[in-house]
Amino acid sequence: MARALAGRPKLLMVDEMSLGLAPIIVERLLPVLRRIATDTGTGVLLVEQHVHLALEVADRGYVLSHGNLMLAGPAAQLRDNLGLLEASYLGGSSLEGKMR
8 A cells, every 4th residue: 555655646446455364454454544534545445345444534425236326325324324224235225316
């Protein structure tokens, strides 16, 4: 990550940063991404399997299923509506237009 940041990017794309890491390390790394975005103005696009942890540091969240946007909204709103978030993973049929 330091190498990527050395080039002062406008956008940092991070794919599954937590893969293979201990949960305690993940809990410490995700706030670092938030701090990078805040302190440098760099946009961060994070793809993460630990959805709840990612939503703690994100501004917005998007859920894709088979290439289709199933759910989108402010991270705080997604965190507060875990049922809708879980339904999006399970293929809920009443998600169209919710929280976009």
